Amino acid sequence: MILREETAADHDAAREVQRAAFGGAKGDVVARLLDALRRDDPKWTGVVAEDGGEVIGHVLFTTSLLDAPSRLVDVRVLSPIAVAPDRQRQGVGKRLIEYGLALLEERGVPLVFLEGDPAYYSRRGFSPGGDHGFRKPSLRLPDVAFQVVKLSAYEEWMTGTLVYLHTFWDLDCVGLR
Template structure:
């Protein structure tokens, strides 16, 4: 695992398209295009790749966002996307990338790292339900169980409020989910997870 360089951009794009496009090619294109725009907008705080031999097989991005706390607007971090080539999944690459992303976000000095994702996967890798701390997702279309956070030493109790994504996420309609995916996940999480 190592920090990504601009020379990796094409390989990262291919990993994202393959990982997110395995079930739906359109989704792979959507996420890859979004990440390219996040990078081009200068919003990246950290970008890491996992390499086997000379091949980039995994990628994680950490980017800028804000927490709209009552006292002040707080600069925080967001983990998205996390991608592993389909034929390398299940080998611990995603877990290693999540750990590296957490450490990169901690090193950035931001008080917290947020994400929207599977609580079954991320919950065992250091993330907690953000709602438990008075934190609200950027979109009401984010299932409560999917909105998660890792808080760092710089986090203070007054840092509660709504997460605010840069406009690129809204232009790509990438905050929360739309039905029928939203309804499916809300039902799934309600059946599989204990309340917070």
């Protein structure tokens, strides 16, 4: 398996992996979200997992803001992430996250947030955002699902409220459904 940064040539295959992994109507929503996030955030970072020339996994990291007391801070949100159904439970998602976080570390990103299952993401270095003094962007988001990982560019003054990119709101993709 090869992990690498996404290119424009990967967009269709990554969209189909997302659609298949989420399935049905939810898969269609996630595919639309993926396209809209790429359109609306010029700083997005995508990672693909490829095996035998086929994209088998994909994760997108988009820009959001942390409304900190002294100023707004560019942070990233991990969403969406997917692995082809026939390749799930083989460590692909874990490796996508690790590779993506390493890229963001190199780029000086201080924090990465997500909405997700704490049983899964805690094993990837994430912990509840509220435990670190961060405020979630919506009451629809369960406290335990609002998670963060601090990278080395993080500084103690970086606290406050996560403000999602408008795209998540436009497509009603805030809060676990």
